[in-house]
Amino acid sequence: MLKQELIGLEEALRWERKEIRDYYSRYINPGFTTLLSLLDFDRRFVRAEGTSVWDSEGRQYLDFLGGYGALNLGHNPPKVLAALERVAQRPNLLQASLNPLAAALAHNLAKVTPGDLEKVFFGNSGTEAVEGALKLARAATGRVKIVYCENSFHGKTFGSLSVTGRQKYQKPFVPLLPGCEAIPFNDLDALEAKLAPRDVAAFIVEPIQGEGGVNVPDDGYLRGAREICDKYGTLLIFDEVQTGFGRTGYLFACEHENVVPDIMCLAKSLGGGIVPIGAYIARPSVWKKAYGGTERCLLHTSTFGGNTLAMAAGLTALAETVEQDLSRQAAEKGRYLLEKLKEMQGKYKLLKEVRGRGLLIGLEFEQPVKGILDRLTGGKINELTKEYFGGLVAGELMHKYHIITAYTLNNPNVIRLEPPLIVKYEELDKVINALEQILKASHSFLGMALSGTRTALGSILRLRA
Numbered sequence: 001m002l003k004q005e006l007i008g009l010e011e012a013l014r015w016e017r018k019e020i021r022d023y024y025s026r027y028i029n030p031g032f033t034t035l036l037s038l039l040d041f042d043r044r045f046v047r048a049e050g051t052s053v054w055d056s057e058g059r060q061y062l063d064f065l066g067g068y069g070a071l072n073l074g075h076n077p078p079k080v081l082a083a084l085e086r087v088a089q090r091p092n093l094l095q096a097s098l099n100p101l102a103a104a105l106a107h108n109l110a111k112v113t114p115g116d117l118e119k120v121f122f123g124n125s126g127t128e129a130v131e132g133a134l135k136l137a138r139a140a141t142g143r144v145k146i147v148y149c150e151n152s153f154h155g156k157t158f159g160s161l162s163v164t165g166r167q168k169y170q171k172p173f174v175p176l177l178p179g180c181e182a183i184p185f186n187d188l189d190a191l192e193a194k195l196a197p198r199d200v201a202a203f204i205v206e207p208i209q210g211e212g213g214v215n216v217p218d219d220g221y222l223r224g225a226r227e228i229c230d231k232y233g234t235l236l237i238f239d240e241v242q243t244g245f246g247r248t249g250y251l252f253a254c255e256h257e258n259v260v261p262d263i264m265c266l267a268k269s270l271g272g273g274i275v276p277i278g279a280y281i282a283r284p285s286v287w288k289k290a291y292g293g294t295e296r297c298l299l300h301t302s303t304f305g306g307n308t309l310a311m312a313a314g315l316t317a318l319a320e321t322v323e324q325d326l327s328r329q330a331a332e333k334g335r336y337l338l339e340k341l342k343e344m345q346g347k348y349k350l351l352k353e354v355r356g357r358g359l360l361i362g363l364e365f366e367q368p369v370k371g372i373l374d375r376l377t378g379g380k381i382n383e384l385t386k387e388y389f390g391g392l393v394a395g396e397l398m399h400k401y402h403i404i405t406a407y408t409l410n411n412p413n414v415i416r417l418e419p420p421l422i423v424k425y426e427e428l429d430k431v432i433n434a435l436e437q438i439l440k441a442s443h444s445f446l447g448m449a450l451s452g453t454r455t456a457l458g459s460i461l462r463l464r465a
């Protein structure tokens, strides 16, 4: 291999859209490349700051996708960048030592999380946080079974996938982890029935389901789950990977009901949107049963877990989250946005439901009525829009209004609004106005499908046929 055959950083930074598509398609994922190209989403973005990104033609876009909840502080928060610079000369990895920054971040997480959560494991992603939590639950209880919720999303590695309640993601990979059983979300009777035989290690649940379509449980659900878990000796795992660090108007969504889990999973915004970090934090008594003593202390580890760059980013991101009172910001701005959207829901039939808490908001659209397009395409449009209607609205927002959004992974008919928590009220208004224009212009689905997204829709139809 000659050095000249390798593509250098500067060259890749200069690439135009076509080269990016070609290389991405060939070397990473042709299907995804096609999908993004057809939707014309694959702009060449060259700069990002706060709530905005800019493409190579100088156009500014408002980011209401927010890195799926990883950008609570916005893009490239200056203090996190400065922290990385500050530790640039330190060893990033030296596993045969104790990293002071890891110990400091673990201390701070113990201070900000509720109750007596104290023992931290650091990994590198949300799914790794979940894997760690599942293993801890089994090792601490000596039980095998894990109960999870339908429509949940906990990640895509084998363990996390085994407790992710969507058939589409699970099916190609069976058999998954044995002993994982699903129950409906927000159903305490179903939970009690599963836990009653006293053989379940853990119940894992998102305090608000994110990828399931932003599903907020009834008040009392989390508290009820806590009581049932206590009754049958099952550990309670809250997955706060997406809801954590202020997103829902509380530092952690479980604070809405003042419920403390045995294990909490964290990731996304913990790394300030720059460095990946996944972590769990557990009650000391639970952790000790699994990993206490020198014999068992290395049963669960990760090469990059607790590296200096990640810990510097985490320390700074958490300090900024607290200092800027992002939870309060999310609560206030979320209330404003939700109220405006609910008004809109009353006006437009197409907007079936608006739900959420803080700045984790889902817009669910009505399945478009069978119409002319449906007849023209022999029913295919209806089949397609069932899955991709949210995507069409996201397309209009992107192309006409330069607002980036996306549908939720488990429920493509729900668009999420999940901007950085530092978003300005004018920016919220911009999104509200754009949605109003779109809904006004598309009394029927036809209007929207016939505007800019028609070509893409046609191509997807051909692609899937």
Ligand SMILES: Cc1ncc(COP(=O)(O)O)c(C=O)c1O
Pocket (backbone or CB within 6 Å): 068, 125, 126, 127, 128, 130, 153, 154, 155, 156, 206, 210, 211, 239, 240, 241, 242, 243, 267, 268
């Ligand atoms: C609640 C929840 N848990 C876990 C994950 C997985 O995180 P990652 O994609 O970092 O593995 C996600 C990702 O969206 C999530 O929303």
